[in-house]
Amino acid sequence: MARGSAGRSALSRHLRVLGAFGPLTGDLTLSEIAAAAALPLSTAHRLVAELAEEGLLEPVGDRRYRPGLRLWELATRTPGAAGLRELARPWMGVVHARLRQHIQLGVLSGHDVLFIERLSAPDAVVNATLIGARIALPLSSSGLVLLAHAPEALLDEVAAGHWSRPTARAIADARELRARVADARRDGYAVLDGAIHEASRGIAVPVIDSTGRVHAALGAVVPIDETPVRPAIELLTVAAAGIARSLEATAGGAAARPGRPLRPLLATSRATLAYFEELGVDTVLELRAHDD
Amino acid sequence: MARGSAGRSALSRHLRVLGAFGPLTGDLTLSEIAAAAALPLSTAHRLVAELAEEGLLEPVGDRRYRPGLRLWELATRTPGAAGLRELARPWMGVVHARLRQHIQLGVLSGHDVLFIERLSAPDAVVNATLIGARIALPLSSSGLVLLAHAPEALLDEVAAGHWSRPTARAIADARELRARVADARRDGYAVLDGAIHEASRGIAVPVIDSTGRVHAALGAVVPIDETPVRPAIELLTVAAAGIARSLEATAGGAAARPGRPLRPLLATSRATLAYFEELGVDTVLELRAHDD
DNA sequence: GCGATCCTTCCATTCAACGGAAGGTCGGGT
DNA sequence: ACCCGACCTTCCGTTGAATGGAAGGATCGC
Numbered sequence: 001m002a003r004g005s006a007g008r009s010a011l012s013r014h015l016r017v018l019g020a021f022g023p024l025t026g027d028l029t030l031s032e033i034a035a036a037a038a039l040p041l042s043t044a045h046r047l048v049a050e051l052a053e054e055g056l057l058e059p060v061g062d063r064r065y066r067p068g069l070r071l072w073e074l075a076t077r078t079p080g081a082a083g084l085r086e087l088a089r090p091w092m093g094v095v096h097a098r099l100r101q102h103i104q105l106g107v108l109s110g111h112d113v114l115f116i117e118r119l120s121a122p123d124a125v126v127n128a129t130l131i132g133a134r135i136a137l138p139l140s141s142s143g144l145v146l147l148a149h150a151p152e153a154l155l156d157e158v159a160a161g162h163w164s165r166p167t168a169r170a171i172a173d174a175r176e177l178r179a180r181v182a183d184a185r186r187d188g189y190a191v192l193d194g195a196i197h198e199a200s201r202g203i204a205v206p207v208i209d210s211t212g213r214v215h216a217a218l219g220a221v222v223p224i225d226e227t228p229v230r231p232a233i234e235l236l237t238v239a240a241a242g243i244a245r246s247l248e249a250t251a252g253g254a255a256a257r258p259g260r261p262l263r264p265l266l267a268t269s270r271a272t273l274a275y276f277e278e279l280g281v282d283t284v285l286e287l288r289a290h291d292d
Numbered sequence: 293m294a295r296g297s298a299g300r301s302a303l304s305r306h307l308r309v310l311g312a313f314g315p316l317t318g319d320l321t322l323s324e325i326a327a328a329a330a331l332p333l334s335t336a337h338r339l340v341a342e343l344a345e346e347g348l349l350e351p352v353g354d355r356r357y358r359p360g361l362r363l364w365e366l367a368t369r370t371p372g373a374a375g376l377r378e379l380a381r382p383w384m385g386v387v388h389a390r391l392r393q394h395i396q397l398g399v400l401s402g403h404d405v406l407f408i409e410r411l412s413a414p415d416a417v418v419n420a421t422l423i424g425a426r427i428a429l430p431l432s433s434s435g436l437v438l439l440a441h442a443p444e445a446l447l448d449e450v451a452a453g454h455w456s457r458p459t460a461r462a463i464a465d466a467r468e469l470r471a472r473v474a475d476a477r478r479d480g481y482a483v484l485d486g487a488i489h490e491a492s493r494g495i496a497v498p499v500i501d502s503t504g505r506v507h508a509a510l511g512a513v514v515p516i517d518e519t520p521v522r523p524a525i526e527l528l529t530v531a532a533a534g535i536a537r538s539l540e541a542t543a544g545g546a547a548a549r550p551g552r553p554l555r556p557l558l559a560t561s562r563a564t565l566a567y568f569e570e571l572g573v574d575t576v577l578e579l580r581a582h583d584d
Numbered sequence: 585g586c587g588a589t590c591c592t593t594c595c596a597t598t599c600a601a602c603g604g605a606a607g608g609t610c611g612g613g614t
Numbered sequence: 615a616c617c618c619g620a621c622c623t624t625c626c627g628t629t630g631a632a633t634g635g636a637a638g639g640a641t642c643g644c
Contacts, residue, residue, distance in 0.1 A: 270414055601628105
């Protein structure tokens, strides 16, 4: 590198540039990117050009950029996100059809829940969740569930840290957080009222496989005191078990085969399944139709 | 850099590593990655460690890696893929409900169609398409449609190049390709029989906005001579127009506002819409429920 | 026409990336 | 118990790719 050279690896600066695009960010100009990424303009200029060259950014009009196709294409190979999402959707659909409220799936990422999928309804309550966005663990019922099943060290870290409190009912301190997490651990679910918005109640259960590993939290956001909680928990629990089974069918199925494990295919027709087997693709599982 | 140093920018080597994971690839070990990316082992070792550090790869078990959450999270901000997909799904659902065959959405990427979304049915015909995978332009009806509306230079390039011919009915040469593309340009749709598999017929129409820009191709894969073609084309055309309108409502709507354009939100409840407006998020459009 | 804003190019400096080689670790075969 | 082969990890001297300040353009608004 050169000059005082600041940062860490080259990779981290490329990511700083991509990180300039947040969940609510629109197309950005070069200087907006430079500012958001805290990079010198000439450096940003070069990085943006490289990223655009590789298709990770794409030019829009003649002065703006947005994240590009290649990024999405690569992300498609993310079993922990894209894969889990695809596999969970049918189960989420079942819950959604009954509850007609927000149904969402979140995974643990750092000190946040990263939301991977959400089904909504026009008349559902307020819900700050966006697909691809994060909520601090203590602010969400999904977060409590994930925390309940994470290594103790994570709870210690989070409890020691700070979190915003959008409403007065949000969990206030480490003591309360630990109590709520203990509840979630004991009950196998979490209910959290008005933590982000006064009117909303979160209900979440873990997606937990037969080895005890927790892959995600499946949650609903419902109006407080309108939707009966008990039946919702039961619906969510059944769906979470279904998701866990689907996960094991793919991951386990693929890993169990000798030879190179291939990503199992989902959601395709029987005829297509036969086609891929003919092509010599080792592991192809048909789970269920994508959309039914 | 150092030593003979081979390649291009640092970015390109990181991408070579990520590129080792294909649409059908499972979790890979370090040496598999090194081999697939054609990188020296020690280099691959360092790159993989960096990528894992940043969450672009995640360790699985104790010797394998897979693409990580952060990659998916960043890809979430891709209006041309993730955004288009979300926005198109309701329209695709309408077509799917009628045809009960594969319905798919593809965008132009290099000399391929990159498929972004697909709805299937258990009894649908053979279909090689995978979400996140590519098909060469001349092999797919969606490809013909995209080629028909792309700059002439692209057609020249593709026609001059080579493509595989999985079946005897696949387009054979540049002459035939140009003729089929001309048809697609004239008709506003493309029908292609048995190009990838003997039993399957592709039907595709462009998603074309009011400025004439083509954003994607919307297609169906149906059994040859079973599904009436004309009504399918009409269904697809209506849906494509719907997608185009949704696109303009978001992109146009956001871009038209003064101040920083924000990514419009989709698929949320009315109450949530109000919530975001209150928070000062400039541009929030509610289009329709995510799942209905 | 003039200033402000944003983008592009240039280039001397220098340190982060490179990768061959050597040393571990692990497991399976005998 | 021992060896062997397959992987993975660490070390480190070399060097050219990345860096970013500065200067020069392009464009827009007033």
